[in-house]
Amino acid sequence: MKKNILFVQGNEACVEGALYAGLDFFAGYPITPSTEIAELLSYRLPQNGGKFIQMEDEISSMCAIIGASLTGKKVMTATSGPGFSLKQEAIGFAVMTETPCVVVNVQRGGPSTGLPTSGSQGDVMQARWGTHGEHAIITLTASNNQDVFAMTVEAFNLSETFRTPVILLFDEVVAHTRERLIMPEQGEINVVERLKTSVKGGTDYHPYLPREDGRLPMSDFGGIHRFNVTGLMHDMWGFPSTNPKIVYGLMHHLVDKIQGHTEEITRIKEFFVDDADYLLISYGSSARTALHVVRNRRARGEKLGLLELQTLWPFPVDAVKRRCATADYVIVVEMNMGQILHEVKKASDNPDKVFLANQINGSFITPTDVLNILRIIQGKGS
């Protein structure tokens, strides 16, 4: 069968992935460099009977998708740095109320208005800790359009499986790079549908009582079960509670359901890692540069490898630890001042062998930037 091949931007690949996963509802606010996602969905969603709304700000966009998700819809919003900051309180609400939703953050240079049209990977920690209070979160990323598509589908799947917001942390470079996207056939990639409760009407339904496997079957707002949803600490009926036992249990549930499934959530790609003396660890657009360096040096017989992270949170500690153990040196390649570097140092058997190759001036990280660090490590001058 003839393959459906598109030539698109990363932002368009994200839209295609979202629609493939069954997106029903999108609310957003214009912001560079994510706006194409909203523009395209305003055109595409109503064609499938879905809904698009441009809200009055970033905060309300986040709130609107949570409201829509509670009625049983698959939902998404898309933004960039400053907008991501504004959404944080509502992201915490989605964490607390266990409402599935996908939040795209196409990273740009920051802080503040920063560099709206330049690439950066400065929001890695904001994705993890942007909202207040102890919590766990899932964050995925990708380095090319094919993976943007796949990770977008994954984001919806994980969001439904774990009843949690999932952050898609793309960057300006990937979002605006035009390249080939081979559209998967229907059914080629697994799509997880919402787990609905089998409790019949008139029977006591517990919206916040996890099954043995930790999953919580949902009932749609407007459906047969009436229940309370609140951002307050709550019991299994969703009613507010300050009972220390209930609070302790809920806190553990919220964190454990994600941290306890790190392996299941981990998506990584490995290139020449088995015998690598020099292990590069990278993600997003930086991983393209890292892969170029690895291939180039392998051709000269140097043992370089690349571990490309697609799951950033929960941080794949075990996978990173395993690969770091067999390498002499580790170089983290990223476009910030070392946000993933510190996670790798924590996971590594020896933090002193972990180095940073970065770029923070708004230009894309080049192979030369990585090679300069490699030369220093190899004692070939400074």
Next chain:
Amino acid sequence: MAVKDYIRERFFPHIWCPGCGHGTIMNCMIRAIESTGIKKNDIVLVSGIGCSSRICGYLDFHTLHTLHGRALAFATGVKLSRPELTLIVPMGDGDALAIGGNHLIHAARRNIDITAIIMNNSVYGMTGGQYSPTTGYGNFSATAPYGNIDQSFDIVKLALGAGASFVARTTTYHVTSTIEILEKAIAHKGFSVVEIISQCPVYFGRKNEFASAVNMLKYYRTHTTPIGSKMKKKYPELIERGIFIQEERPEYCSEYDKIIEKAHKER
């Protein structure tokens, strides 16, 4: 149905202070909803944060207790994805007009079919009595110990200016008309704003020379008048109550259905 069929008894006693007007409003809401005949399963109540917002937990509908100021944004998501549901959003004056002011005017502009009930007691009650966007000039509060120098919003004018297609004002003293107004607001297809002036004897009254809740209710009786009354002409400082506008205009969800039709043709 009896009134108690609409409440979640296990959630009582409620948290409101003695003399608070919010219980009266909850009672009016129940009676209004009952007379509309809308089924409990078809009603979604969305609230933000504050004393007023606690209504959500007490009533037996689909209830969503959200973030401070953001109730209308959540409600917009619920309504647009399930337009057949009835959305009611009880809010306080700080919730609706300060932190949530932007969402209020934009929901009004869209004319999305949601009923916003603004329980106006001119004070942030839950945090202990700070001045709000409806605290009058010269009033006292926990954060206005020398008297308030902010000018207050006129909720009715704000809602009219923003494009709400149903706007009304009433008080907790006038319960019969409050029930009637709420009934009409809920039945209205479009964005409805109902301001209900409500007494907070503990935090507002205490600092502003109201000896009790009863004094405040008496004040509402003597200082308000029906829209366009002879009294208003004679005493222009009286606050008017009643329905200021009730107009059929294109409703947002219905308009979006037309978008879906157009998009289908282009497919």
